[in-house]
Amino acid sequence: MTDLFSPSEPEAMAKSRPLADRLRPQRLADVVGQDHLTGADGALTRMIEAGSLGSMIFWGPPGTGKTTVARLLSGETGLVFEQISAIFSGVGDLKxxxxxxxxxxxxxxQTLLFVDEIHRFNRAQQDSFLPVMEDGTIVLVGAxxxxxxxxxxxxxLSRARVLxxxxxxxxxxxxxxxxxxxxxARPLPLDAEARASLIRMADGDGRAILTLAEEVWRAARKGEVFDAAAVQEVVQRRAPIYDKSQDGHYNLISALHKSVRGSDPDAALYYLCRMLDAGESPLFLARRLVxxxxxxxxxxxxxxxxxxxAAKDAYDFLGSPEGELALAEACVYLATAPKSNAVYTAYKAAVRAAKEHGSLLPPKHILNAPTKLMKGEGYGDGYRYDHDQPDAFSGQDYFPEKMGRQxxxxxxxxxxxxxIRKRLDWWGKLRKERG
Structure with a gap:
């Protein structure tokens, strides 16, 4: 196994560092859990072997190694590593x-600039990266x-690959x-069930599992071994009561979703409460309700x-357990609401059409003509401003001409x-009349 801290570093000083820091990989190949990127045939491994590293956006949940991988990339390519956080940086810092x-x-x-929480930068700040990316001043790695x-x-996004x-x-x-x-150099004082419970508590977060392990070692007395119930008390965190394969997790969320879709508020509320009682993240459930x-x-x-x-915001404001009532209210509201997947179906159909006809230009009459040249090319000719028309409706076609109405x-x-159906039928009638 790769040495995790410098031999010259005093042992006491090394042990005072957080476990996650001491376990930080020293080579890309040592990264755990991202084989599709860092394994022998991983995307990043291939980039390094090719000797060409472009700008990238690392997208993923916390504790999956985004910062660590960025550091390792700079080390393995000889680039100078520079790190900033969009939370604490402004235009002056970027300059x-x-x-x-x-x-x-x-x-x-060359500099590898790692920007944590890059989505926190506003549009103008994001645009400031473009010139230095294009001229090769930096290789941007945003997380x-x-x-x-x-x-x-x-x-x-057009200048960076999303991984x-x-x-x-x-x-x-x-x-x-x-x-x-x-x-x-010592085992965790956990029985097999407690160890499995600790892993579930981490919820896929590598940093979290190491922090939890440290808490367990700190809490254990000499010779003490925790069972599942005891470890939950020690770390003050509950593990979802699902089977090891996580089938239980997906089965219950599926049951909740189908109960809502089936307009059964009682069953929906039962599955919601069952998942909350099992220790499921309330914010995960809020996302599923949305x-x-x-x-x-x-x-x-x-x-x-x-x-x-609003239920999600209420939970953020109240916390647990009071905020869980807001999730229950949203759940019952959804189950008792009229059902329609028309927008969902329309979206999927429009996505297919966009991929099939993505190269077609919009019709010229709906394009702006800010220059004389564009006016001479017919941009904007024949456009009728809907608010000036009877019923505020012109009945023009907006699809690309080669595509036709869809x-x-x-x-x-x-x-x-x-x-909405009444409005669309009315506009359809007017469109036929006005051509």
Whole structure:
């Protein structure tokens, strides 16, 4: 196993460092749980072998090794490692970092700039990276827990490859515990059931499992071995009561979702409470309720999404257990709301159409013509401003001409979508009349 701290470092000083820091890998190949990136055939391994490293966005949950991998990349490619956090940095800090990188480049050294929480930068700040990425001043490695497609500029994404980091599995968390025991030169004082419970408590977070292990070692008296119940008391955290394969987790969330979709508030509330009692993350359940609102209720009740996001905010404000009542309210609201997957179906159809016809230009009459040249090319010709038309409706076509009109959204005669159906039918009638 790779030596985890310098031989010259005093042993007492080394042991005073957090376990997660002492276990930080020294080579890319030592990274646990991200074989699709750092394994023998991993994407990053291949980049290093090719001798070419481009800008990247690391997307994944906390504790999956994004910062560690960025450091290792700089070491294995000879780039100077520079790290900033979008939470604590502003425009002035970025200018200083860019200027230092330019000075290094003049002396023949390139900079790997690691930006933690990059999605926290606003659009203008994100744009400031573009020139230094394009001229090779920096290789940008941004880390985010949020979906880059929603949180990052398209211009930035077009210049960086998105690499996904996966949550740790039970196997990779178990390997981290084994490595921790080797570094500590002592086993964790846990029986088999307690060890499995500790792994589930970490919820896929490698940093969390090592922090929990430290808590266990601190709490154990000489010769003491904790069982599952005792370890929960020691670390003050509950483990979800699911089977080892996590099938129970997915079975229960599936049962909750289908109970909501089936308009059974009693069953839905039962599965929600069962998962909360098992120690499931309330914010995970809040996210699933939001998904149910947009997938199964949609515009049949436009308030469903607002109720779910408000429930999430209420939980953030109140905490547990008081905030759990807000999740229960949202759950019952969804189960008793009118159901429609029309928007969900329309979205999937539109995605397919976008991929098939993604190269077609919009019709010229709906494009702006800010220059004389564009006006001469016919941009904006024939456009009718809807607010100036009878009923505020012009009836023009907006799809690319080669594509023709398409119908993706087909609202049912249920809930609020009954009203939307009336509007669409009325506009369809006017469109035919006005051509």
């Amino acid at each position: 200083k970092v860019f200027e230092a990188a330019r000075m290094r480049r003049m002396s023949g050294r 985010t827990t949020e979906n880059p497609s929603f949180e990052l500029n398209a211009a930035l 996904t980091f996966h949550s740790h599995t039970e196997a990779s968390l178990s390997e981290l515990l084994t490595r921790a025991e080797a570094v500590e 998904r149910m609102a947009v997938e199964d209720i949609g515009l049949a009740d436009p308030q469903a999404l607002a109720v779910c996001t 119908t993706f959204y087909d609202p049912p005669e249920r809930g609020f979508e009954r009203e």
